[in-house]
Amino acid sequence: MDRLNELLETAGPLLRRVDATIAGAGASPSDEVWTQLRRVRLLPGDAVRAVVALRPADLADAAPELRADARAYAVLAGSLPAPGEWSGIAADAYDRVRVRTATHLSGGHDSLDERLQASADLADDLVTWMRQTREAVAAVLADALGSLEAVVLAGNKVDITEPREMAAAATMAEKVLRTVADAYDRAAGLLHTTAALAEPTTRVQ
Numbered sequence: 001m002d003r004l005n006e007l008l009e010t011a012g013p014l015l016r017r018v019d020a021t022i023a024g025a026g027a028s029p030s031d032e033v034w035t036q037l038r039r040v041r042l043l044p045g046d047a048v049r050a051v052v053a054l055r056p057a058d059l060a061d062a063a064p065e066l067r068a069d070a071r072a073y074a075v076l077a078g079s080l081p082a083p084g085e086w087s088g089i090a091a092d093a094y095d096r097v098r099v100r101t102a103t104h105l106s107g108g109h110d111s112l113d114e115r116l117q118a119s120a121d122l123a124d125d126l127v128t129w130m131r132q133t134r135e136a137v138a139a140v141l142a143d144a145l146g147s148l149e150a151v152v153l154a155g156n157k158v159d160i161t162e163p164r165e166m167a168a169a170a171t172m173a174e175k176v177l178r179t180v181a182d183a184y185d186r187a188a189g190l191l192h193t194t195a196a197l198a199e200p201t202t203r204v205q
Helices: 003-025 033-040 044-052 062-079 089-105 112-145 148-153 163-193
Strands: none
Touching (some): 003 044, 003 148, 062 089, 089 112, 112 163, 148 163
């Protein structure tokens, strides 16, 4: 169990109080929390749980496996035999196909080994992003637990319709949601730059 999981156990009741206040009483129309709610489209508790569900360890082995496959394609491309002493029209046709196949496998533009290498880099980047996102959300939860807003929202006699409680919930929600939204913006940018990996490769003719 990492820091985020541990903090969620402690912060769970506070997040539920924040969610109930935002859902039941809302916030001032000009409050920045509305901007963050539009970005994330989740209440703070659900947004935090979405980050908790990120499992960087599950993806950690993907990059080495992809790079191993890339090396295997390079070896295969280099092992395709040249015509040698074979000559003639058939030999020339075979050699053209051999060269195209080798280039498709390795070293060419959009070759399979290049795509596997790029996929491995993406996997590494996603693992880093997940770890950093979990750390950032853990940090904002730790700050929230020690904040004045947490004191205002604590206890059994909190009236979520009172302006003081509404303001406290909105402030805490804004910080949590902004942290999550910023993290997911970074992920969207990362996926955008690697969108070509989702396109099919060019077939060998």
